[in-house]
Amino acid sequence: MNNLNFIEQLKTGDPAAFRRLVDENQDRIVNTCFGFLENRQDAEDIAQNVFIEAYQSINKFRGDSNISTWLYRIAVNKSLNHIKVQKRRRIIQSLEAIVMDHREKEIPAVTDTPESGLEKNERRGVLQKALKSLPDNQKIAITLNKYEDLSYQEVANIMGLSLSAVTALINRGKVNLQKKIRNFYKKSENTPKEN
């Protein structure tokens, strides 16, 4: 896929080559964005932005790495930027809510999920929260490795780090995840349950 001819076709703006680039990478880019954003619609929107940027700046691609590595890099940057913007927006919204004194009570979602599925969803929620609170580089490394099943070497290529650095990042990330999850369960054990 990364042959010079294909890159040249992309650089000349060949629509067939661009279509091929999208077809071959759309699922993994959407999935990577989903790993960071946890929202399907946002993930698709950001994935589209990734391809738009790739189309517009293909001439900047030097070809010294795989094109999918380049796409992953754009996807990670765009996803993290999106999270930052969302955080800012949420802060503004919460401030507005305080000013307006207009708070709606959260209605708990009613689900017919069986107990085991519910437990799994809860655990997944805890894991997502813990993952979200990790430092960016640990979060990126774990998400790419676990969501996208990329090897440590591939993660290293995307992040522009050495293999040993990525290995250390992922190990540290897992230890931090465990700590955060432990804290969460300890806290929820000490919190008296309502009803």
Next chain:
Amino acid sequence: MKNKNLNIESEIQKTMDLLDDFPKIQARYGFYDRLSYRLEKKESEAATVQAKPIWNVLRHAITPAVVSAGIFIGVFFGLEEQATTVDANLETLIETYGLSVPSVPNYFNAETN
């Protein structure tokens, strides 16, 4: 106490195991079509933005020229028209009321004589 710790540890383990069980999603049908529509839109927007700088430069030159030409034309034709209107009104008044201007004696000459 030991049981409580065991429970927490097993919960942590179960939660950590989910790292290898992330739900995978795929791009929805029509991903490329939506993408190409957005790209076309972006390109047309970019074309409009590219055309704008020329207009922005010209606008600064054209606007004062048009305004000053407007003022000049307004003043020039407006004054001329006003003068002809006053003359025409005077003549109409003279004709309507049969007014005649009395002859003015040449006092200057009389005094000198």
